[in-house]
Amino acid sequence: MxxxxxxxxxxxxxxxxxxxxxxxxxxxxxxxxxxxxxxxxxxxxxxxxxxxxxxxxxxxxxxxxxxxxxxxxxxxxxxxxxxxxxxxxxxxxxxxxxxxxxxxxxxxxxxxxxxxxxxxxxxxxxxxxxxxxxxxxxxxxxxxxxxxxxxxxxxxxxxxxxxxxxxxxxxxxxxxxxxxxxxxxxxxxxxxxxxxxxxxxxxxxxxxxxxxxxxxxxxxxxxxxxxxxxxxxxxxxxxxxxxxxxxxxxxxxxxxxxxxxxxxxxxxIPARPGRVHARPALSSPHALVWRLTNGAIIGWAVGGVLTGMLATKLSGLAGQIAGQNPAVEQILDKIGKAGSLEQTVVSVFFTMMGILAACAAVQILARARQEEAHGTAEIVLAQPVGRVRWLLDYLLVATFAIAIIVAATMLAAFAGIAGSRNADSLAQVVTVVGLGQGLAACVFTVLTALVFVLVPRGTIGIAWTLVLLATVFGLFGPLFGLPQWTTRFSPFAVTPMVTGSATDLRGTWWLVLIVAVGAAASLALMRRRELHPAG
Structure with missing residues (x-):
């Protein structure tokens, strides 16, 4: 057929x-x-x-x-x-x-x-x-x-x-x-x-x-x-x-x-009626991007709050579970590689937060491709808005979304560990790992932007595939016994971690370099790129 x-x-x-x-x-x-x-x-x-x-x-x-x-x-x-x-x-x-x-x-x-x-x-x-x-x-x-x-x-x-x-x-x-x-x-x-x-x-x-x-x-x-x-x-x-x-x-x-x-x-389900006249806040292109994506951002942030709550809930029970079976500690250590078992549990759940933040960023950049495919991007670009400025607005909103998700998760985790006997050490893990996973999520922001500029029709499929592969290799790879070198391809697996009271930066500067070069390259390439409608 x-x-x-x-x-x-x-x-x-x-x-x-x-x-x-x-x-x-x-x-x-x-x-x-x-x-x-x-x-x-x-x-x-x-x-x-x-x-x-x-x-x-x-x-x-x-x-x-x-x-x-x-x-x-x-x-x-x-x-x-x-x-x-x-x-x-x-x-x-x-x-x-x-x-x-x-x-x-x-x-x-x-x-x-x-x-x-x-x-x-x-x-x-x-x-x-x-x-x-x-x-x-x-x-x-x-x-x-x-x-x-x-x-x-x-x-x-x-x-x-x-x-x-x-x-x-x-x-x-x-x-x-x-x-x-x-x-x-x-x-x-x-x-x-x-x-x-x-x-x-x-x-x-x-x-x-x-x-x-x-x-x-x-x-x-x-x-x-x-x-x-x-x-x-x-x-x-x-x-x-x-x-x-x-x-x-x-x-x-x-x-x-x-x-x-x-x-x-x-x-x-009928569409919600819109206002006859837009609010003054919608007078800029980045405000329009925020209006188009804020519902999804709120949903991902709620997921981050739940992740932060689960991280602290499980960390309080980790010692009891490890006492019953040391194999549990070995498995968590393979994934988290942190100091104490409680620190490892928090580290593992904040890796999941990094995945949520990356998904939010990819969804926002994919929205740019949808706007282009549907022809609505052309209407915006017909105004005094250049292609580079238009893509930059999506990059900024995606980065802002990552910051919101990371902040929501960290606040929920801080609330959960308040008053616990080792609150200071867990707070250090929450801060270091949370910010590191936010940086890893930014890598997928710029990778999606590069795919959008270079292979526009493959934006959605390729970007989500990259997140999926990074999740499999970074989160499940150590658990399933995959070679350690494979996990290094995942930004989620090379972020800073806390071992005891010390902080190991690991691949932080590589991630910063990828984000900086990727953002600059995508914006530079967008300058000469033509619109690619659906088809």
Whole structure:
């Protein structure tokens, strides 16, 4: 079908990177488990420690036993399903609401293809991508000599969750008038259902030997819960995965029906009416950029506050968990490499904050590409606003957004450690690591700007891929036993850290140099760059 071929030409690089990152996580996850938790006793102790801490339990998989396969599923299944879900959401919105905003849907609707065929092609395209992802995940696990039945069900659960969120993305594209709104709605549903599944596991009943949990009924309200209830390498029950597949396909059919009863360019959730006259604060181009992106910035800042609260909450319990199982301290030390265990926990969570800040910066710079593709940037540039000034405004707002997220996270962390016995040492970690991760996030600001200037049509896909790869190598690389040199490619892994009471600057000056050169180069190259509309 021509539409499918066209989608494959547009998406082959993005889908390849998403799928390879997921498969790499599956394959390297087994190496991490066997190296870090080599004995059955180690794995049992970790599971017992996790069940004793509801905060950790919310962000892990479903304990279903202590064998290597069962523990691997506990460690990585939530993240495999999340990667599949994000890939599917962005694919669904890009080829429905995104094409509608760009005017491609209206052109196709004027041909014999009609209005429904593009959405049907998107459904087939998304399902096929998830099938490939699921098969490769299963083969990667079987290549690690794990049980074939459990490996196939892990792949099926990942693919089924992707299909479920493909349907959610398609429905969101019908409800919202913009691709940005559809992506935001879908991602918030993803976050909400992920937390709902975690709460359902926390409210469950642990077994007597503390290696298994019978989840509460809340997990059946979440696609992540359906994937977990497959219990690969344990009961190997495929029915919950089929529930996710059916859910996604039902939503896909509903999205086709909804599209047939609305006008092109409209959504079922109406746009908020704007003012007749703009506020005086909108008289400058950088104020316009802030107005376009402030909602997303607030959302990322809320995520930063939660991260800061979790960092201090977990640091207070770290000593108790390490006393139960020293292997926990070894794993955290691999990721954080800080001084005491409490300092390491704070360091790990502030790495997650750096990832959130980088995502916010990429989203803001990607907005510049969207404005250019939709033709609204041309209206701004027709005024006394040069190309360099226009891009500079996006760089400044992205940097300001990083500062807001870092400040919000640090304030939440400071509030959490106030009055604790080692508040001074933890405050030093919060300050040093927080500012360092903010600098790492700025690296992705300038990298996205360079991609936007040099490869405008690849801005969104390449920028998000860079963040994804840096996260995999920087946060999960040490845990999964990847060579240490690979982690140095991630800005998140070379930021300053605190060891005891001393501060190790590590790659700080390299990061500063990259930010300075990248910003200068992107602005200089933008001077002679022509506009590149969608197409």
């Amino acid at each position: 021509p539409l499918l071929r066209q989608r494959l030409r547009r998406d082959w690089l993005q889908l390849t990177l998403w799928i390879l990152a997921t498969v790499l996580m599956a394959y390297s996850g087994f190496a991490g488990v066997t190296q870090s938790y080599a004995t059955l006793e180690d794995r049992i102790e970790v599971l017992a420690a996790v069940m004793a801490n509801p905060v950790i339990m919310m962000f892990r998989g479903l304990p279903s036993g202590a064998s290597e396969g069962q523990f691997l599923s506990f460690e990585i299944l939530p993240w495999l399903t999340m990667l599949a879900a994000l890939m599917s959401i962005f694919l669904a919105v890009r080829h429905t609401r995104g094409d509608e905003e760009a005017g491609r849907t209206e052109l196709l609707a004027a041909t014999p293809a009609g209005r429904a065929l593009p959405t049907i092609a998107t459904v087939i395209h998304g399902v096929a991508a998830n099938v490939v992802l699921g098969v490769l995940v299963a083969l990667a696990l079987m290549g690690s000599k794990l049980d074939p039945a459990g490996s196939w069900l892990t792949g099926i659960a990942s693919a089924a969750t992707g299909v479920a969120f493909l349907g959610i993305g398609l429905i969101a594209a019908q409800l919202m008038r913009t691709s940005r709104g559809a992506n935001s709605l879908s991602v918030w549903i993803l976050v909400g259902t992920f937390l709902l599944n975690g709460i359902g596991d926390v409210a469950g009943t642990p077994s007597n030997d503390l290696t298994r949990i019978s989840s509460s009924g809340l997990v059946w309200l979440s696609p992540f819960g359906w994937a977990a209830q497959v219990r690969p390498y344990d009961t190997d029950n495929p029915v919950p995965a089929l529930l996710g597949l059916a859910f996604g396909l039902v939503l896909a059919v509903a999205s086709v029906a909804l599209q047939s009863v609305r006008d092109i360019g409209e959504g079922f």
